[in-house]
Amino acid sequence: MRIGDELAPLRIPITRTLIVSGAVATRDYQDVHHDAEAARAKGSPDIFMNILTTNGLVGRYLAEHFGPEAELRRVAIRLGAPNYPGDEMVLSGRIVSLAGDADGQTAVVEVTGANALGHHVTGQATVRLPRGADA
Amino acid sequence: MTDAEPAAGFYERIKAYEGQSAAVGGEGRDPVNSPMIRHWCEAMGHLLPVDGSAPPTMLQVWTMAGLSGHGDRSGPYDELLGALDAAGFDAVVATDCEQEYVRPLRPGDRIVFDAVIESVSPRKTTKLGIGHFITTRMDLRSGGEQVGTHRFRILKYAPAPRKAPGKRPRPVVNRDNAGFWNGVSRHELLIQRCTGCGTPRFPWLPGCNSCGGQAWDTVKASGSGTVYSYVVMHHPPFPAFEPPYAVALVELPEGVRMIANVTGVPYDKVRIGMPVELEFAVVDDELTLPVFRVREGV
Numbered sequence: 317m318r319i320g321d322e323l324a325p326l327r328i329p330i331t332r333t334l335i336v337s338g339a340v341a342t343r344d345y346q347d348v349h350h351d352a353e354a355a356r357a358k359g360s361p362d363i364f365m366n367i368l369t370t371n372g373l374v375g376r377y378l379a380e381h382f383g384p385e386a387e388l389r390r391v392a393i394r395l396g397a398p399n400y401p402g403d404e405m406v407l408s409g410r411i412v413s414l415a416g417d418a419d420g421q422t423a424v425v426e427v428t429g430a431n432a433l434g435h436h437v438t439g440q441a442t443v444r445l446p447r448g449a450d451a
Numbered sequence: 452m453t454d455a456e457p458a459a460g461f462y463e464r465i466k467a468y469e470g471q472s473a474a475v476g477g478e479g480r481d482p483v484n485s486p487m488i489r490h491w492c493e494a495m496g497h498l499l500p501v502d503g504s505a506p507p508t509m510l511q512v513w514t515m516a517g518l519s520g521h522g523d524r525s526g527p528y529d530e531l532l533g534a535l536d537a538a539g540f541d542a543v544v545a546t547d548c549e550q551e552y553v554r555p556l557r558p559g560d561r562i563v564f565d566a567v568i569e570s571v572s573p574r575k576t577t578k579l580g581i582g583h584f585i586t587t588r589m590d591l592r593s594g595g596e597q598v599g600t601h602r603f604r605i606l607k608y609a610p611a612p613r614k615a616p617g618k619r620p621r622p623v624v625n626r627d628n629a630g631f632w633n634g635v636s637r638h639e640l641l642i643q644r645c646t647g648c649g650t651p652r653f654p655w656l657p658g659c660n661s662c663g664g665q666a667w668d669t670v671k672a673s674g675s676g677t678v679y680s681y682v683v684m685h686h687p688p689f690p691a692f693e694p695p696y697a698v699a700l701v702e703l704p705e706g707v708r709m710i711a712n713v714t715g716v717p718y719d720k721v722r723i724g725m726p727v728e729l730e731f732a733v734v735d736d737e738l739t740l741p742v743f744r745v746r747e748g749v
Contacts, residue, residue, distance in 0.1 A: 342515065
């Protein structure tokens with residue numbers, strides 16, 4: 317692993333089911349995440365993904381890439397264009413810093429999730445990789 | 452209220468909540484537990500951690516009040532949200548989430564949390580509407596030890612009214628370009644040609660850019676073309692246009708280039724050099740426009 321390495325992208329279809337099941341699994345009952353009529357009344361064209369689901373998908377992307385030995389230490393995300401049903405989000409990542417010590421390595425990864433409207437999510441994550449768990 | 456100026460002193464009043472508690476000794480509704488972890492993993496498509504721990508990015512879930520409301524919230528946070536609601540900023544959207552994970556959470560951990568209102572932004576104009584950003588910072592503990600921190604930003608806003616879709620702008624038709632629009636109405640794309648020097652020109656102009664001659668005739672475009680260049684419009688949105696959309700500069704074999712929409716492919720599939728074919732889009736009863744469709748098989 318080197319600075320500048322790109323993580324393989326992960327394509328996630330944004331289905332109504334994903335948005336609603338993500339909202340419920342994160343105990344977020346804001347109506348804009350499950351009720352299209354209520355979302356429209358608030359100026360949104362449809363229901364949209366909640367930030368806790370986006371955060372979970374970023375966590376999944378990193379876990380799938382770095383494997384079960386890796387420990388996530390920090391995730392900071394910012395939302396932009398909403399994830400509406402029928403869209404697709406492509407998560408991509410790049411190693412922007414890497415520090416090694418006797419016990420392993422600490423990587424900082426820049427993560428972007430793009431959909432048809434632009435960047436749904438941009439952020440940074442810090443991952444601790446114990447010795448012998450090189451991804 | 453949303454179009455009016457806010458009441459004098461409103462920002463000072465809401466800014467005064469900075470530093471106040473948003474939650475004191477809040478308790479997670481449920482201890483960290485395997486069923487909630489499994490449901491979350493199913494929804495996210497996340498692999499179930501082999502050691503039974505909760506995936507780190509699930510952190511905030513353990514603090515969520517759920518359908519039964521925010522019994523753990525302290526007065527100031529509800530007061531702040533109430534003041535914003537009353538001022539017309541009654542919609543909410545989360546914009547930022549920053550989490551640090553001190554140790555993995557395991558079934559049986561009982562989460563206790565304190566939160567403080569870190570900042571209340573001045574009035575901001577966003578695509579969603581006008582509003583204020585509120586940032587809170589939460590510390591999460593289990594058994595007296597810190598297990599994580601969670602900084603969260605929301606936008607409390609007054610939804611911008613949804614506009615009825617506008618009509619596509621009308622062309623300004625005058626004596627210099629009437630021949631062009633007459634051609635379009637017959638589904639013909641006419642290019643001017645100087646009868647003095649033979650130089651074709653587009654858009655229509657009273658004189659020749661090359662020799663200054665004022666006499667001209669027209670050439671009917673064959674209909675083929677290629678994308679010479681393009682831009683994708685994201686912002687700002689105009690009535691009757693739904694961003695993002697591509698606007699292309701199309702090169703015609705007759706020796707001119709023209710600006711038009713490209714049809715037949717999504718905005719992000721338009722490429723320089725794409726062969727395109729002229730067609731006429733009937734926008735409404737009064738307006739027809741020349742557009743270019745990407746040729747089959749491209």
